[in-house]
Amino acid sequence: MQLIQTDYLQGTIVVPPDKSIAHRSIMFGAIADGKTTINNFLRAQDCLSTLHALQTLGVPIYDNGRTITITGVGFNGLKAVNEPINVGNSGTTMRLLLGILAGSSFETTLLGDTSLNKRPMERVMLPLKKMGAVLKGINHSEFPPITVTGQSKLKPIEYHMPVASAQVKSAILFAALQTEGETKIIEKEISRNHTEEMITQFGGKIHTNGKTITICGPQQLKGQEVKIPGDISSAAFFLVAGVIVADSEITLKNVGLNPTRTGIIDVMKKMGATIQFEAIEQVNQSATLIVKTSHLKAVTIEGALIPRLIDELPIIALLATQAEGTTVIKDAQELKVKETNRIDATAQELQKMGAKIKATSDGLIIEGKTALHSANVASHGDHRIGMMLQIAALVSKGNVELDNPEAIAISYPDFFQDIKHLVKRK
Numbered sequence: 210m211q212l213i214q215t216d217y218l219q220g221t222i223v224v225p226p227d228k229s230i231a232h233r234s235i236m237f238g239a240i241a242d243g244k245t246t247i248n249n250f251l252r253a254q255d256c257l258s259t260l261h262a263l264q265t266l267g268v269p270i271y272d273n274g275r276t277i278t279i280t281g282v283g284f285n286g287l288k289a290v291n292e293p294i295n296v297g298n299s300g301t302t303m304r305l306l307l308g309i310l311a312g313s314s315f316e317t318t319l320l321g322d323t324s325l326n327k328r329p330m331e332r333v334m335l336p337l338k339k340m341g342a343v344l345k346g347i348n349h350s351e352f353p354p355i356t357v358t359g360q361s362k363l364k365p366i367e368y369h370m371p372v373a374s375a376q377v378k379s380a381i382l383f384a385a386l387q388t389e390g391e392t393k394i395i396e397k398e399i400s401r402n403h404t405e406e407m408i409t410q411f412g413g414k415i416h417t418n419g420k421t422i423t424i425c426g427p428q429q430l431k432g433q434e435v436k437i438p439g440d441i442s443s444a445a446f447f448l449v450a451g452v453i454v455a456d457s458e459i460t461l462k463n464v465g466l467n468p469t470r471t472g473i474i475d476v477m478k479k480m481g482a483t484i485q486f487e488a489i490e491q492v493n494q495s496a497t498l499i500v501k502t503s504h505l506k507a508v509t510i511e512g513a514l515i516p517r518l519i520d521e522l523p524i525i526a527l528l529a530t531q532a533e534g535t536t537v538i539k540d541a542q543e544l545k546v547k548e549t550n551r552i553d554a555t556a557q558e559l560q561k562m563g564a565k566i567k568a569t570s571d572g573l574i575i576e577g578k579t580a581l582h583s584a585n586v587a588s589h590g591d592h593r594i595g596m597m598l599q600i601a602a603l604v605s606k607g608n609v610e611l612d613n614p615e616a617i618a619i620s621y622p623d624f625f626q627d628i629k630h631l632v633k634r635k
């Protein structure tokens with residue numbers, strides 16, 4: 210597909226709903242008691258995988274498009290299925306579901322597409338096994354398909370997480386809700402806290418003190434009305450486009466601003482980007498953001514900041530190609546086990562367009578500012594790589610052809626429509 214080009218960008222878009230919160234809304238609605246209504250559900254492939262998986266497990270979920278109604282069945286109301294459940298490309302679905310199913314009274318097999326079937330599951334299998342569940346990789350010890358045999362008497366654990374991962378933390382929390390006694394999780398770095406926030410929202414009790422999270426089980430949660438804010442990880446593509454495309458100004462409505470997710474804003478401000486905040490909503494943790502073309506300088510991105518912008522690193526790498534100086538991204542080895550190896554894919558594809566970017570063992574080194582040029586590039590079947598390359602095409606001279614743009618529907622089905630709405634000719 211030939212990617213869209215522009216003279217400048219101008220206009221307003223409403224950011225699509227948050228993917229992490231959309232997954233969790235379905236899961237919490239399913240395991241709570243009573244009715245849950247989800248407003249502003251994300252109709253992207255990954256979240257539909259979660260919806261279908263829980264329907265398959267016997268949860269009555271009424272799909273009215275952007276509004277979803279769930280009649281919660283509690284952890285005990287999930288039903289055994291004979292066939293393996295295919296959760297497609299979604300790591301979040303697989304890892305969190307393993308935590309939910311750890312306390313079930315039956316056996317379930319979860320599998321994914323070719324990308325997910327190569328992603329490591331040992332990180333969730335290990336703590337869930339410590340809690341008493343039985344988990345086995347069918348073809349390989351740590352890759353899907355994975356069979357989980359639930360254990361109705363799970364044991365509480367104290368667990369020092371070897372990786373900073375909200376998915377691992379959330380899997381343990383779902384299991385801990387079904388366990389008799391106190392579970393303590395010590396995070397390597399603070400990661401997104403949507404699961405903790407939703408346990409409270411659904412009437413549960415959980416305590417966080419820095420990197421330490423304490424939860425006592427068993428707990429029965431209560432169905433709620435959920436309103437999903439926009440996804441800062443989707444907004445990121447437009448935040449960057451607005452500052453790197455000349456003569457541009459973009460307004461992004463309903464950007465979720467949970468502090469465990471706003472690393473990209475901290476980085477962009479440090480680089481010198483002009484970002485204005487309006488219509489700040491405290492309850493929904495969201496705001497309208499206005500970005501304008503800006504002169505940028507290089508930064509170093511490392512340590513505790515990494516989990517706060519993990520999914521934004523490919524688009525931040527593009528941003529760095531347009532900043533003066535050398536940007537260094539470190540401590541980001543987790544990028545190697547996403548939908549594709551995002552360190553290699555980002556370096557490889559941006560090099561094709563003329564960027565001075567080098568992959569390292571735990572990140573990227575980018576020299577700016579560089580003019581980008583025409584190329585044939587590939588998404589590697591990874592939605593975030595595909596979207597980053599479309600934004601790169603907006604600042605490149607000449608045509609850019611993208612292989613496998615379909616991957617973008619994993620998180621942002623209306624992405625190209627939103628781009629078209631903003632592009633302007635002089």
Ligand SMILES: O=C(O)C1=C[C@@H](OP(=O)(O)O)[C@@H](O)[C@H](O)C1
Nearest residue numbers: 229301373374375376377519520
């Ligand atoms: O919990 C979540 O919703 C997510 C956590 C992150 O993964 P890790 O937990 O593997 O860091 C992130 O990359 C993913 O897109 C969504």
Ligand SMILES: C=C(OP(=O)(O)O)C(=O)O
Nearest residue numbers: 298299300301302520547
């Ligand atoms: C890594 C991602 O998602 P998941 O782990 O759920 O596949 C992502 O959306 O960038």
